[in-house]
Amino acid sequence: MTTRTVVTGLGVAAPNGLGTTDYWAAARAGKSGIGRITRFDPSGYPAKLAGEVPGFSAGEHLPSRLLAQTDHMTRLALVATDWALADADVSPADLPAYDMGVVTASSSGGFEFGQGELQKLWSQGSQFVSAYQSFAWFYAVNSGQISIRNGMKGPSGVVVSDQAGGLEALAHARRQIRKGTRLIVSGAIDASICPWGWVAQLASDRLSTSEEPDRSYLPFDAAAAGHVAGEGGAILILEAEETAVRRGARVYGEIAGYGATFDPAPGTGRPPGLRKAIELALADAGADAADVDVVFADAAAVPELDRVEADALSDVFGPHGVPVTAPKTMTGRLYSGAAPLDVATALLAVRDGVVPATVNVSPEASYDLDLVVGEPRLTEVRTALVLARGYAGFNSAMVVRA
Amino acid sequence: MNARRVVITGVGVIAPGGVGTKNFWNLLSEGRTATRGITFFDPSSFRSRVAAEVDFDPEEHGLSPQEIRRMDRAAQLAVVSAREALADSGLDLSGADPYRVGVSIGSAVGATMGLDQEYRVVSDGGRLDLVDHTYAVPHLYNYLVPSSFAAEVAWAVGAEGAATVVSTGCTSGLDSVGHAVELIREGSACAMIAGATDAPISPITLACFDAIKATTPRNDDPEHASRPFDGTRNGFVLGEGSAVFVLEELEGARARGAHIYAEIAGYASRCNAFHMTGLRPDGAEMAEAITVALGEARLNPEAVDYINAHGSGTKQNDRHETAAFKKSLGDHAYRTPVSSIKSMVGHSLGAIGSIEIAASVLAMEHHVVPPTANLHTPDPECDLDYVPLTAREHRTDAVLTVGSGFGGFQSAMVLARPERSAAA
Numbered sequence: 001m002t003t004r005t006v007v008t009g010l011g012v013a014a015p016n017g018l019g020t021t022d023y024w025a026a027a028r029a030g031k032s033g034i035g036r037i038t039r040f041d042p043s044g045y046p047a048k049l050a051g052e053v054p055g056f057s058a059g060e061h062l063p064s065r066l067l068a069q070t071d072h073m074t075r076l077a078l079v080a081t082d083w084a085l086a087d088a089d090v091s092p093a094d095l096p097a098y099d100m101g102v103v104t105a106s107s108s109g110g111f112e113f114g115q116g117e118l119q120k121l122w123s124q125g126s127q128f129v130s131a132y133q134s135f136a137w138f139y140a141v142n143s144g145q146i147s148i149r150n151g152m153k154g155p156s157g158v159v160v161s162d163q164a165g166g167l168e169a170l171a172h173a174r175r176q177i178r179k180g181t182r183l184i185v186s187g188a189i190d191a192s193i194c195p196w197g198w199v200a201q202l203a204s205d206r207l208s209t210s211e212e213p214d215r216s217y218l219p220f221d222a223a224a225a226g227h228v229a230g231e232g233g234a235i236l237i238l239e240a241e242e243t244a245v246r247r248g249a250r251v252y253g254e255i256a257g258y259g260a261t262f263d264p265a266p267g268t269g270r271p272p273g274l275r276k277a278i279e280l281a282l283a284d285a286g287a288d289a290a291d292v293d294v295v296f297a298d299a300a301a302v303p304e305l306d307r308v309e310a311d312a313l314s315d316v317f318g319p320h321g322v323p324v325t326a327p328k329t330m331t332g333r334l335y336s337g338a339a340p341l342d343v344a345t346a347l348l349a350v351r352d353g354v355v356p357a358t359v360n361v362s363p364e365a366s367y368d369l370d371l372v373v374g375e376p377r378l379t380e381v382r383t384a385l386v387l388a389r390g391y392a393g394f395n396s397a398m399v400v401r402a
Numbered sequence: 403m404n405a406r407r408v409v410i411t412g413v414g415v416i417a418p419g420g421v422g423t424k425n426f427w428n429l430l431s432e433g434r435t436a437t438r439g440i441t442f443f444d445p446s447s448f449r450s451r452v453a454a455e456v457d458f459d460p461e462e463h464g465l466s467p468q469e470i471r472r473m474d475r476a477a478q479l480a481v482v483s484a485r486e487a488l489a490d491s492g493l494d495l496s497g498a499d500p501y502r503v504g505v506s507i508g509s510a511v512g513a514t515m516g517l518d519q520e521y522r523v524v525s526d527g528g529r530l531d532l533v534d535h536t537y538a539v540p541h542l543y544n545y546l547v548p549s550s551f552a553a554e555v556a557w558a559v560g561a562e563g564a565a566t567v568v569s570t571g572c573t574s575g576l577d578s579v580g581h582a583v584e585l586i587r588e589g590s591a592c593a594m595i596a597g598a599t600d601a602p603i604s605p606i607t608l609a610c611f612d613a614i615k616a617t618t619p620r621n622d623d624p625e626h627a628s629r630p631f632d633g634t635r636n637g638f639v640l641g642e643g644s645a646v647f648v649l650e651e652l653e654g655a656r657a658r659g660a661h662i663y664a665e666i667a668g669y670a671s672r673c674n675a676f677h678m679t680g681l682r683p684d685g686a687e688m689a690e691a692i693t694v695a696l697g698e699a700r701l702n703p704e705a706v707d708y709i710n711a712h713g714s715g716t717k718q719n720d721r722h723e724t725a726a727f728k729k730s731l732g733d734h735a736y737r738t739p740v741s742s743i744k745s746m747v748g749h750s751l752g753a754i755g756s757i758e759i760a761a762s763v764l765a766m767e768h769h770v771v772p773p774t775a776n777l778h779t780p781d782p783e784c785d786l787d788y789v790p791l792t793a794r795e796h797r798t799d800a801v802l803t804v805g806s807g808f809g810g811f812q813s814a815m816v817l818a819r820p821e822r823s824a825a826a
Contacts, residue, residue, distance in 0.1 A: 044532055069678070097675060098690060106569070107547045109512075114606075115533075118521045121609050123528030126447050129609035134616070135678040135808045138511055139548075139569035144809025147673040153687055156673050156811065157577060160512065160567040161549040168566060175584060192546070199524055199535040200517075200546035260564035260590075261501055265557040273562055276501055335547075391543060392553035394565060 005174040007252045008244050009088025009237030010344045011080035013189055015051030015230045015331045019083060024348050027356040028376050032330040034213045034228050040195050047207035049216050050193050051230025051332030069132040070145065071110025073191035073231065077142040078149055080235040081185055085150070088237040089249060090183065092150040099182035101154035102146045103173040104235075105165035105336035106139040108192045108200070113137055115196035146185055154181045163298065164260070164394035166233065166339030167386065171258035171398065173238050184238045187340035191231030201229055204391060206302055214360045217333075219299035219326050220306050220371055222364040227301045230328075233337015234344040252347040256383070256401040257285025263393030274395045275312040278385065281397035282316075287383060289317050292399075294355050294372075294379075296342040296386040299326035309387065310367035319368035322385075323377060326358040339388035339396070346384035346400045353380050408583045409820060410663040411655050412491025412648030414483035414597070415760045417747045418454035418641055421463065422486060426747075426757075427764045430772035431793045435746045437639045439624045440603065448608045450617035452624040454641035454748025455603060458482075469554075472541040474513035477551045479644035479753075480599035484555045491648035492660060493593065495560055504563035504591040505556045507646075508578030508598030510571050510752030510807070511607065512548030518604040520545065555595055555646070563591050572712075572807030573671065574598050575645070575755025576815050580669035582649050592654060597646030598756035607640065614679060616716060626776045628749075630713035630742035631720050631788045633779035638714040641748025645756035652820055663763040664801075668699030668816035679808050681718050685726030688804060688812040692730035699816040701800060703731040706738055706816075708771050708796065710762045710803035711788075713742020714749050717781075719806060724784045726804070726812075739796055741789040745775035755805045755813070762801040762817050771796045 010020050015033030017023030026033070033051045042048040058067055058075040061082065067075070085092060092100060114137040120128040135141055140158045147156060155176045159165045166188045173186035192201065201207060208226035210216035217228040244251050259280025261273030282289060295317075298309055313324060327345050328338055349355050355377040363371040382402040389395050415422065419429035419436030429436060437454045445451040456479070460470045463482045470478065488495070495503055520542055524533040544550035552565040564585060568578035575598030582596030611617040618637035620627040629635035655662055672694075674687040696703060712723055727735040743761045750757060765771050770793050777790035800818040805811075 041532060045535060098672065102673070107549075111546075114517075115521070117610070118518065118606055119525060119528045119531070121528065121606055122522050122525060126605065126609035126612060129606070129613050131610075131613040133606070133610035134614055135571075138571060138808065140510070140571045140574075140807075140809040140811065141678075143570070144673070144678055144811070147675045147810060148677065151675045153673045153675045153690075155671055156570070157581070157671070158569045160509070160547065160569045162547045165549065165566075168564075172581070175588070195531060195533045196521060196524070197546070199533050199538050200520075200542045202535050203538055203540060203542035203546070262505070262553070262556045262562050262565040264500070264562055265560065268560075270500070270562070273501070276562075280501075390549055391547060392550060393556075394549060394553070 003178055004241040005177045005238055005255045006241045006244050007236050007347055008239050008249045009084040011084030011235040012344055013053050013076045013080050013232040014341055015053055015232055018053055018055050027327050027345060028354055030357055030359050032359055034216060034332055039193050045198055046209045047202060048211055049213060049228050051228060052193060053232045069136055071113035071136055073189050074110055074141050074145055077189035078145060080189055081146050084235045084237050097151050097153040099154055100152035101156045101176055101181050101184045102143045102152055103157040103169050103184055103186045104142045105159045105161060105169040105188035107162045107190050107335035109139045110136045110141055111192035111197040112194035115194050161390045161394055162335045163338050163388045164390035164396040166336045167388050167396040167398045170255055174255050177238055177240050182243055185235060186238055187235040188336035189233040190335035190337040193231050217301055217329050218361050219301040220363050220367050220369055221361045224301040224303055224306055228332035230332030230334045233334050234340040236340060253350045254401045257281040257399035259284060260396045272308050274308060275315050277395040277397040278312060278316050281399050285399035287399055291383045292322055292385050293381045294384050295322055295324045296346055297324050297326045298387045298389040299328055310369055314368050320370040323355060323372050324369045325355055325372040327356040329359045339386060342386045343400055346386055349381045350402045354378055406587045407652040407665055408586045408649050409652050409655050409665045410647045410763055411650050411660040412487040413760055414486030415645045416456055416479045416483050417643040417757055418456050421458055429746055430743055430761055431770055433773045433775050433792050435625050435775050437624050437628050437748055442603050449612040449619050451621045452618060452627040452639050453603045454639055456642055472544060473554055474516035474545055475601035476509060476513060476599045477554045479601060480507055480551050480646060481554050481558045483597060483644040483646040484558055484595050487646045487648050488559055493648055500560055500562035502563055502592040503561040504585055504594045505552045505561050505565040506568060506578045506582040506594055506596040507552045507555055508568045508574030508752045509548055509551055509600050510569060510574050511600060511602045513545035514602050514607055515604040516545040518606045559595050561595060570811045571809045572751050573755055573805035573811040573813040574752030576805045576813040577671055579756060579759060583666045583669060586649060586651055592651055594649040595646060596649055598753045599644035600751045600753040601642045602751050603640055603642050628715050628745045629776040630715040630745050630774055631781060631784045632777045633781040635715045637716055639748040641750035643750045643753050643757055645760040662820060664766055664817040665820040667818045668695035670694035671813040674810035674812060676810055681722040683721055683725060685722045685729055688723060688726035688806060689729035691812045691814040695814040695816045699818060701816060703734045705800050706802045707798045708765055708801045709738055709740040710758050710801060711740050711742045712804050712806045713744050715744060721783050724786055735786055739771045739789045740786050741772055741774045743772055758803050762803045765798045766801060769795060769798050
């Protein structure tokens with residue numbers, strides 16, 4: 001009855017590969033993009049590693065007019081959108097403007113741009129603040145700029161969250177497709193790897209202080225001690241299946257189900273909401289736990305959060321009941337960008353029958369997980385579950401299907 | 403397509419001029435303004451030194467010292483408004499399935515005030531490029547990622563369903579409520595705590611609006627500085643505030659005997675795909691949003707009794723939306739009262755869309771249309787009935803409220819009495 005919403009284009013900007021081809025080759029090879037921060041001197045901060053997107057020269061892709069008014073993460077998002085549209089073989093100029101919308105997620109807007117303007121304000125004076133500050137920092141900037149660059153006037157939106165919002169944006173995009181919009185650009189690209197963003201991220205108390213890239217982000221490992229932050233993410237093109245089939249588009253797969261919950265207030269004694277989010281997503285997809293071929297974990301690498309996720313997976317799938325992986329061990333946690341990148345990865349796993357591995361991790365036995373470690377696993381993937389959690393208790397789950 | 407209808411059963415407002423819905427309505431219905439010279443900090447170095455500030459003491463409104471410490475002011479406003487809305491609705495969530503109660507909070511600029519203050523400290527007044535983490539407040543992460551606003555509201559009401567912060571610039575307060583309506587209609591929630599908050603009166607916000615001359619330099623006459631649709635207007639007045647609603651499915655609300663303020667009968671959002679801050683004078687995309695929202699409400703343009711305008715008080719906005727009303731409502735635009743409460747409470751960015759929904763449902767409650775204050779000199783290009791200076795008794799069963807914002811977002815919402823709306 002309800003139309004199927006499918007993904008027809010991918011645009012990836014990840015710390016271990018710029019562009020879908022490079023990223024997917026790196027993910028399959030177990031190649032990590034985590035290293036010492038290069039964009040500023042991290043030596044004075046307790047966390048010194050990050051996943052930075054390599055080899056991005058915005059000037060090769062965007063006019064100088066746009067460079068002056070955009071943060072790094074907006075430039076990445078604009079270029080990833082160009083790539084996603086090209087991958088989908090869509091030329092926006094050929095479609096009615098109101099039939100295309102943009103729904104993105106953001107954690108902190110153009111924070112690096114914001115640091116520059118805050119510095120001018122407090123060190124030089126208010127008259128030195130850029131006219132672009134009014135929109136280069138705010139959370140809606142990527143949706144607005146993508147809409148303008150591509151002439152998209154349809155239903156659009158922006159959700160704010162550190163990790164869970166990436167799935168929520170895709171779910172909201174699917175809602176608009178179901179209501180009749182022909183094409184939605186969705187997903188997220190995030191970045192706040194600047195000193196001011198770093199200080200704010202450190203306040204989460206969840207950043208790993210390891211200085212060894214291959215020992216720094218170890219979810220579900222007895223040595224788990226926080227995560228590495230990264231930048232980047234993925235932009236996806238969503239269409240109704242009928243539309244995609246009619247125009248002969250290549251279909252990666254379906255956004256089949258979504259569920260979201262929020263953890264109870266501390267001290268109430270009620271259980272965390274992740275299991276419920278998974279159950280809601282499966283029900284929404286009309287899928288059973290047995291249908292799921294692989295789970296892309298949130299993989300917090302904070303022992304108590306790893307425990308919650310492992311327990312939720314055991315409750316739904318049984319101990320060792322489903323292959324679980326965390327390719328984000330190769331990128332760091334990308335905030336809003338993380339889950340769209342995991343959805344893109346899941347769709348590539350569906351296409352190629354390859355589940356990328358969780359790198360560097362020796363699974364702690366008591367989690368009872370069938371964690372894909374070492375080599376990527378060659379297996380047919382028809383249905384994948386992607387999980388994402390946000391700071392303070394946001395849980396989201398999405399089912400992706402061939 | 404969707405059988406479920408969504409109604410507002412509780413309202414909580416914190417707006418300049420007074421905390422609480424009652425104070426808010428008194429200000430609007432009396433046509434008083436709450437704009438003044440900025441008191442939060444010394445504004446003397448800024449071009450625009452006027453704002454609509456809220457006199458708000460969080461402790462007086464039940465927040466504990468630790469809650470106050472961990473929340474930016476915008477989060478504090480949202481939590482207090484959410485509590486008022488829930489109490490007003492009479493809805494007892496203790497027996498509800500908490501997974502079926504969600505939260506959707508709009509905010510354009512998040513924890514700008516907290517971030518500005520913290521940046522100043524960790525950078526030691528802008529001197530340090532490598533800002534010093536040892537001087538940061540422990541809850542700085544809540545400022546970095548303002549989904550913390552939704553978390554605080556969810557904790558305050560005990561919601562465990564989908565929780566979201568919607569941030570589409572100055573239409574956030576319409577879009578967050580529109581999002582909540584969609585969740586109830588699709589069956590993901592049976593009740594939503596939805597609204598918006600912003601507390602942007604901070605040096606960095608003033609500086610960036612100064613830079614584009616968006617805010618008014620009418621510093622010598624702050625009480626009359628916000629002048630939407632007036633020929634002498636020259637920019638908006640920055641404000642702050644919050645409005646939060648309890649939304650429920652109509653049948654459930656009726657079954658428990660709830661007071662129903664209005665049905666959210668139609669909603670749509672479009673983008674102008676033109677410019678991050680500029681508007682084309684034809685208002686085409688806002689007109690499209692209005693037409694789609696009316697279609698969803700199954701109402702003819704003639705059913706609109708009152709238009710709550712965006713009315714920011716910039717020349718380009720006032721002309722843009724006047725054109726949009728004419729394009730979408732035809733001749734009826736000339737027969738419909740249009741007003742901008744920003745003339746009284748200023749422009750609180752992401753919050754104002756929800757504050758204007760509150761004004762709209764209160765107009766329906768009282769059959770009184772709030773005025774556009776300070777409108778003395780008509781602009782020949784703005785030739786509709788903008789209800790100048792004094793509130794007007796007027797039968798109000800259906801209201802159109804609109805928003806327009808940076809990024810090109812244009813949103814429209816139709817509020818109507820459920821018995822009047824034909825939505826099946």
